Structure formats: C-alpha cells, structure tokens
Amino acid sequence: MPELPEVETVVRHIGPLVSGRSIEGFTAHWHKVTAPETAERFAAQVTGQRIETFVRRGKFILLQLEHGWVHIHLRMTGQLLVADNGQKSNAHIRASFDLSGMRSLLFKDTRKFGRIGYLNDLAILMDKLGPEPLESSFTPHQLANMLHGSRRQVKPLLLDQSFIAGLGNIYVDEALFRARIHPATAARAISTVKAHRLHRAIQEVLTESIRLKGTTFRSFRFGADQSGEFRQSLQIFGRMGEPCPNCGTKISKIRIAQRGTHFCGRCQRKIGAHNS
DNA sequence: TCGAATGTTGCGAA
DNA sequence: TTTCGCAACATTCG
Numbered sequence: 406m407p408e409l410p411e412v413e414t415v416v417r418h419i420g421p422l423v424s425g426r427s428i429e430g431f432t433a434h435w436h437k438v439t440a441p442e443t444a445e446r447f448a449a450q451v452t453g454q455r456i457e458t459f460v461r462r463g464k465f466i467l468l469q470l471e472h473g474w475v476h477i478h479l480r481m482t483g484q485l486l487v488a489d490n491g492q493k494s495n496a497h498i499r500a501s502f503d504l505s506g507m508r509s510l511l512f513k514d515t516r517k518f519g520r521i522g523y524l525n526d527l528a529i530l531m532d533k534l535g536p537e538p539l540e541s542s543f544t545p546h547q548l549a550n551m552l553h554g555s556r557r558q559v560k561p562l563l564l565d566q567s568f569i570a571g572l573g574n575i576y577v578d579e580a581l582f583r584a585r586i587h588p589a590t591a592a593r594a595i596s597t598v599k600a601h602r603l604h605r606a607i608q609e610v611l612t613e614s615i616r617l618k619g620t621t622f623r624s625f626r627f628g629a630d631q632s633g634e635f636r637q638s639l640q641i642f643g644r645m646g647e648p649c650p651n652c653g654t655k656i657s658k659i660r661i662a663q664r665g666t667h668f669c670g671r672c673q674r675k676i677g678a679h680n681s
Numbered sequence: 682t683c684g685a686a687t688g689t690t691g692c693g694a695a
Numbered sequence: 696t697t698t699c700g701c702a703a704c705a706t707t708c709g
Contacts, residue, residue, distance in 0.1 A: 406688055437703090464689080480689050482705080497705095516704045518689065557697065566690080574688060663700075664688075686708075695699075 407479040409538070409571030410614035411625050411633065412461050415485055418628045420459035422487045423510055427455045428470075430503035438499045438512065439521050450523045451475055451502075463534045463570030473525045477512065483519030484626055486511040534570040538607050548607075549600035552592040559595060560588035561662040572607070575620055575642045578667045580606040582641040587675035588666050613638060641667045 407415070428451050433444030454470040461467065466485070468475040477485070486495065490507040500521055502510040512521060524530060536543045551569075555562055562568050563577045572580070581588050583606035586599055595603070619625060619633030622643060626632060636643075640650050645658035649669040658667050 408689095478690080480703095481687080514704095515706075516688095518704060520690095555697090561698085564689090662698085665686080684709095687706085690703090692702085693700095695697100 406481050406573060406575070406622070407483065407619075407625055408464060408573035408576050409461075410576070410611055410635065411619035411627075412464050412466060412479065412571075413615050414619045414633060415479070415627050416459060416461045416466055419485050419487060419510070423456055423468075423504060423508075424459050425456065426504040426506055426508065428452055428502050429505055431500070432503070433500050435499040435517060437517070438514075438519070442522055444500075447521065447523050456504075462531065462537070463566055464573070465530065465534075467527070473523055474527050475521065475523055476530060477521050478519055479514070480516070480518035480520070482516045483512065483514040486513055534566055535568045536570065538569055538571055539611055543604075545601040545604040548604045549595075549597045552595050552600050552603075555592040557592055558588070558661065559586060559590045559592045560664070560666060562592050564662070564664070569607075571611070574664055574666075575622065575639070576607070576610055576614070578642045579610045579639060582668060582673060583610060585672050587673040588661050588668055590675055641669065643667070 431448040431451055433439060436444065438444065439447040450473065451470060454472065456468050456470060458469040460469070464478060466477040488509045488511055490509060495511065495513055497513050497515045498511050499514045499517065500512040504510060512519065552559070560577055560581065563572050564574070578588070580603060584599060584603040586595060586603060614620060614635040617634040617638065618627070620635040620639065621632035622636060641656055644656050645667060647656050648654065649656055649672060651672050652669065654669055654671040656667055657670050658665060660666065
C-alpha cells in the first residue's frame with residue numbers, strides 16, 4: 406500500500422506532468438472525497454490557482470498553490486492519474502481536477518479511504534507529523550532518544566505518523582527484521598546500538614524501495630499502470646512460513662496492535678540485547 | 682456462501 | 696500518556 410516510497414514514486418512521476426498548470430475546475434465523483442470539507446467549498450478554494458510545486462511530506466502529497474496548499478492522502482488504494490481530455494475514463498475515479506492544457510489530474514480510489522483537502526497554512530498538517538526519515542537532519546542519535554522516551558512497543562510506535570512520518574506496515578516489518586529487533590520490544594528497552602542499527606535499516610529499506618519505484622503488493626500502481634519492483638526485495642513481509650533469509654527458520658506472522666506482523670523468531674528475539 | 686482479512690487514519694473510550 | 700476497538704470501504708481469500 407502507499408507508504409513513503411510509493412508516495413515518493415507517485416510524486417516524482419506526476420509532478421513534472423502537472424507543475425505549472427492551472428486548476429480550471431474540480432469535480433467530486435464521490436461526495437466524501439473532500440470530507441470533512443464540502444466539494445463545493447474545496448473547488449472554490451482551488452479553482453483558478455496555479456500549481457507551483459508538487460511534493461511529498463510523510464505519506465501526504467502536497468500541491469503548493471499560489472495561495473495555500475492541496476493535500477492528498479492515498480490511504481490504502483488511492484492512485485493519481487494524469488489524462489489528456491477526451492481519454493477514456495477509468496473505474497473508481499473519485500475526483501478530477503481540470504487543468505490547463507486540456508489535461509486532467511484524476512484521483513482513483515477503489516476503497517474510498519483516500520482524502521483531498523485544502524489548507525491556507527501547512528503548519529496545521531506539519532505539526533501532526535514526526536521527522537522525515539530520509540532527511541539528513543534525522544540522526545541515529547535522535548532516533549535513539551525518541552525510542553528511549555516511549556513506553557510503547559516499537560512496531561506501533563514506528564507506525565505512528567506523529568513519531569516518524571511515512572512508515573507503514575510493510576517497511577516497519579522490513580526495517581525491524583533488518584535491524585534484528587522483535588516488533589513487540591518495548592521501545593525504551595532498545596539499546597543505543599540497536600537504535601542506530603534501526604535508523605540505518607529504515608533509511609536503507611526506504612532508499613532502496615524508492616530506487617525500485619516502491620512495492621506493488623496488492624494494488625499499488627503509478628503512471629500508466631506500472632508496478633513497483635521492490636516486492637522482490639522484501640525479506641520478511643508477506644513471507645509467512647517461508648525460511649528466514651538470514652537463518653532459515655520459518656517466518657512467523659502474528660498480530661500486534663491489530664496489524665499483521667511478520668518476523669523471524671530466531672533473528673528477532675524480544676528480550677536480551679545479546680543477539681546482534 | 683459467507684465471514685475474515687486486508688491496511689491507514691482518526692475517533693472515542695478505557 | 697498509552698492502548699484498544701471501531702469505523703470508514705471494497706475486494707479477495709479460505
């Protein structure tokens with residue numbers, strides 16, 4: 406599903422196609438796509454404005470306008486498509502922006518969880534998000550301090566967008582496996598050495614996935630129905646029962662914080678700091 | 682046939 | 696502060 410690498414892939418693909426164009430109109434094809442705002446009010450706020458930049462923050466796609474910002478969240482099944490006017494329409498289109506130059510930006514979302522909104526001031530959104538894991542300002546030392554300040558289990562903590570922005574179920578499982586940390590470990594019990602290892606694992610797994618244009622596990626697509634290629638590089642996610650690539654032990658799948666969680670019971674021991 | 686599982690966020694409640 | 700369960704949805708799986 407769209408996590409940081411998938412959203413980054415979408416932004417890199419779509420940005421050049423729409424930046425500099427003007428929004429000439431907006432149509433909601435499903436009444437809640439702009440919730441809690443009404444589609445009419447959203448349309449009034451963005452119509453006539455030029456798209457200055459097209460960027461990502463966490464899992465949000467942000468369109469900087471002349472005045473204010475459009476934010477788009479793909480949630481689970483959202484996709485952005487650019488179509489030339491007159492092109493045949495797709496199923497599950499929930500909203501469309503009419504752009505200058507006879508071109509449209511379409512929001513496709515089978516499960517209807519995705520949302521589009523407008524903000525005058527981006528701070529309202531930014532304040533709810535933790536650090537960007539790939540920014541150089543995000544340091545191993547900082548992550549260690551953050552972990553040591555929490556009593557929560559490490560997996561739900563990493564999924565919390567106010568703790569760190571952009572990670573979802575797939576990359577949390579992958580990063581914890583690569584760092585050899587059990588997903589149910591109390592965050593404050595993670596040694597500084599392991600915290601630094603986790604920092605490296607997070608950056609490596611995200612960077613590598615962006616390079617391969619994300620993970621297509623079920624539905625993620627970008628552009629003209631293209632898939633990401635990182636799925637082949639997944640070491641633990643979706644591999645329950647398969648041998649651990651590190652030690653050969655069967656990969657386990659359990660439920661932590663209501664989320665399917667994959668790990669190796671041998672490589673990722675919950676207690677004890679002796680397994681490196 | 683049908684209930685369970687899927688996965689992200691936000692909400693209220695414990 | 697943190698955890699828990701649910702709701703928002705459609706589709707696929709067993």
